[in-house]
Amino acid sequence: MASKTNIRADEIKRALAKRHTDDLFLTEVKTGQTWGNKELLKFDAFAIKRSWAKPRFTGYEVKVSRADFLNDQKWPGYLPHCHCFSFVCPKGLIQPEELTDEVGLIWYYPDSGALVTKRPAKYRLIEVPADLLYYILLSRIESDRHPFFSDRREMIESYLSNKEARLRIGQEFKGRLFDEISGLRKKVKELEDELRYGGNKEEQLAMIKDAAEKAGINVRYRWWTNEVVKMLENSIHPDILHAVERIKREADEIQKLAKVSANQEQPTMLLDTQR
Structure with a gap:
């Protein structure tokens, strides 16, 4: 079994947030005051059902490393602070038989982003955790400074790991957008x-x-288009051009007839002279 996955904890927390859309959902929730509290614990995620009749506090411990799970000895301390407690991990990282009966197990499937409950957490009666609620009231009444991340470093690591994917998506979107804009510009030119x-x-x-x-x-x-072209080139009506050509041909015929007539008259003039 792999000791570590490429799945980040913030991905799993986002999936949990979607599951608890109707609940009050927070990440990195402490069990009390920070200063001078040696027994302070911190839930990776915590959900409070919005109900007076059936209150339910659900705590989550997110694991993306097998070694982190095996070395975690503090998790039993979460139980007094929540009605239900579950481990959440990438599929197969933790098996149900590795946990006590009262603890739930949820697998995260990265391909679909789905959460699948392998074993539901048992509901336990607890005293309302006043220190935890007081911490939420004082410190978490506003949105997280870095939602889904334990600190700024983790947020930056997530940003860098997704940078290449964002650039690729940006280039693909830019190409499609350019084609659409070119098509629109062509259409606008035609309309203009x-x-x-x-x-x-x-x-x-x-x-x-x-x-x-x-x-x-x-x-x-x-071939009427050729006549239009000739008219435009010469600025003269085609009928005029035809008439000029016809007159030219007739003039040539008259000249030929005149020559023939002149040749026929010359012998007659010679005879008259001899007489």
């Missing part, structure tokens, strides 16, 4: 173009066809 040019592409094409028809271009002709 529609507003600026008077409609979408289909509407613009209909307007161009209408203008071309008014300019005398037959848009039912397959």
Whole structure:
């Protein structure tokens, strides 16, 4: 059996906090005043059920190390201060048969974050622990300075261990956010173009066809777009260009006929001269 796990105590305390959502839940709860108290103990977690009729104080000792569990000789001192007492550990670290019958055992499953009760703690009648409640009233009436951690060092260690995971998640989120922003910018540009040019592409094409028809271009002709391009390039109506080409061709024909006519008249003039 492994002597130590990679699971941190604060992870288990967070899971306990979720279990006691409706109760008063605190971590690192002392059993009395700190100064001059040699028998002072400190619960890793402590829950008080909000009930006058059936009061229940539940104490927890969190273990993430096998060696820490085996070397702990102080835990029986917790029993007079709570109605129910349980060890909480990563699954398999502690077995039920290693504990006395009155002590409960809860396993923490890191994959799901679930807490599974392997053996429920027996309810015991106790005198209300006045010193413990007085400590809570004086010292813990406000939120913990470092919730779920015994001290600032433990909190910093937790932060550093999660830093890489947070960076990875941040990069993935940043990539998805960038893609979404790019898509939104593209959509905004399309909408701006529609507003600026008077409609979408289909509407613009209909307007161009209408203008071309008014300019005398037959848009039912397959290559009507070429006529539009020619008109725009030359700033002259295509019909005018066709007329000019036709006149040019007719002029060429007239010139040819004139040459033929001149060649036919020359022999007649020679005959008249000889006579």
